[in-house]
Amino acid sequence: MAKKNGSKLHITMFPWFAFGHITPFLHLSNELAQRGHRVSFLLPKKAHLQWQNTNLHPNLITFHTLTVPHVDGLPPGTETASDIPIFLTGLLAIALDLTRDQVEAYLRDLKPDFVFYDFAYWIPELASQIGFKTVCYNVVSAASLAIALVPARKFPKDKPPTDAELVEPPPGYPSSTVVLRPHEARSLSFMVLEFGTGTTFYERVTTSMKQCDAISIRTCQEIEGPLCDYIESQYDKPMFLTGPVLAEPPETPLEDRWAKWLDGFELGSVLFCAFGSQWILEKDQFQELVLGFELTGLPFLIALKPPSGAVSIEAALPEGFKERVEGRGIVHGGWVQQQLILNHKSVGCFVTHCGFGSMWEALMSESQIVLVPHLGDQILNTRLMADELKVAVEVERDENGGFSKEGLCQAIKLAMDKNGDQVGALVKNNHAKWKETLVRPGFMSDYIDKFILNLHDLYGKQSNKHGWQPN
Structure with missing residues (x-):
């Protein structure tokens, strides 16, 4: 029986076991609960403890914990992608699939x-047995879904694709700028590797989108409209956009040590660098990175994990580096309050890997943006930002994908307009225009409100096939 638009929905969230997926699922849950809808959130035990303080509506959002089974090859106690190096995530997908009985018991x-999911491609099978609607909620950009994860691409198991085939856009792809370059083929090679038992990453994600009742993406029509339309046409599914679903700035203040240090520098003069919770640089690239910051002559704060093979950040720093940058440069090996640091008045440039969450935070900040992507979706986000929207500067790479300290320094100076060629002025002006759009009163809430109307229509089997574009 259809529910009236004023009635409240009960939604179960089941995201992939990674911080970059759990976080946006929870942000969306908070938005839904704010409007009176009930959310049951399935997540690993340790993640429950880490995220309970970010549940803004505990009266409507209930966490239900899953025991993540041990899989041979994973370190004992592994529950999320942040517990392991990136090359082991295929084994974590096996663990995800092994929670199926627990998930089924909860859902019954x-x-x-509704059940919202992303990598658990078997959820629609449970839907047909138990009786609920399914939404495949994608927390990566439409750009990465459109170029890599559409049915128009064919990756037969008995014939691995060539580099040229990996980077060639599929038929009908709507952008000439948001594309991969030949030397970046390896960034998509993971798609044809086993990701779980008997399935590849490509098969897992495309099956998730083929079998759902509706596809949803954490993006907006204004920025990725043609790409969203292309995905909708490929899958012939209703497309519901949630908008960026950004969290409110934390109420807790910036840690005193960072606030005091940043307060010591001029307005907009500090460079801030962070590459997310999972990516680990090779030692040579880590050293090129920090030396590139030194070359700028500007104050900087870098927050990265120690590089491969290094026991600590300090052990990996170039000889004499720490002494040369004392007083103006810090390389920190732990977690920092990225959103609060970006909002500090002294920060003038954000050097990021361009993960999708960081992309939105960058667009919402006042800082100039420099991009150093590593993986396929980050590279495509970068092309969207640097080549399509022209709000950022991408660091140049060699044919092997490496960057130099000189290239990083040059990109920062371009973004900061330190060489007088007006690139900085162009990206700054474009950035300011997009930020104005994103912070416009009602922009975010209108997306969520219409998203909920779309869910009601879908529940009543009256899908809004063509999605929605806000006024």
């Missing part, structure tokens, strides 16, 4: 109206 008991 909870009896939700």
